[in-house]
Amino acid sequence: MDRRCFTQWCSGAVLAQGFASWAAPIEDYASIALVHPDGAPLKASEVGTDEAMVFAYPLKGIPCYLINLGDRKSSTQTFTSPDDGDYTNPPGVGPKGNLVAFVAICTHQLSYPTPVASYLRYAAGGSELGGGPGRIVCCAHGSVYDPAQGAARVSGPTQNPLMPVRLSHDTATDQLSATGAVGRKFFERFFQNYKGELIERFGPGVYRQEVQDSAVAVPLSTYSRQVPAC
Helix, strand or coil: CCHHHHHHHHHHHHHHHHHHHHCCCCEEEEEEEEECCCCCECEHHHCCCCCCEEEECCECCCEEEEEECCCCCCCCCEEEECCCEEEECCCCECCCCCEEEEECCCCCCCCCCCCCECCEEEECCCCCCCCCCCEEEECCCCCEEEHHHCCEEEECCCCCCCCEEEEEEECCCCEEEEEEECCHHHHHHHHHHCHHHHHHHHCCCHHHCECCCEEECEEHHHHCCECCCC
16 A cells, blocks of 8 residues: 555544544533522532432423432443434533433333323432342333443343433532433434323423423422332
């Protein structure tokens, strides 16, 4: 291989590698502040380790979990979503890098938290199904995810991780925001499956609207009247 061909080959290889690293990235949505029900900013230091907090993002009908991993830090890795392609989950944020967020819709059969009940929960202290502490478990069909590993599948019928939500943390104010997510095609599949329920809860078309400015975050035990253990 002559020098010119070698240079062209190297340039092409570098470009291809760079393209692979950003292909199908987390999609940017409106940057929204996470807040308490009274509108006060939610600070990283206020996120407990006992359970997930629920907020809507990036669309009003999409529930998400904010999780404090405690002593664990999240790792980043590349995943493949059957709906939205390859992506790399974002790192954790906060002073300890242990705050992560995911779309709270099970990728097996789309179980999700509602005000009535949530069969999907973060079992911080461990559970029979989870097999250890710090797992997200779906009591509907038995899927288990590890939020410290990008919500990768641990066990159960699901074959895919939960979709990630990208967070940002303001070190000066300790405030948290959501800035992006993976799952636009996944969201559409969810909407098609639960259209009737979502219209009843939010109104026609409202569940598809993007969240703007801020999103209220509350503990799962406050959001859902029933949270079965498994």
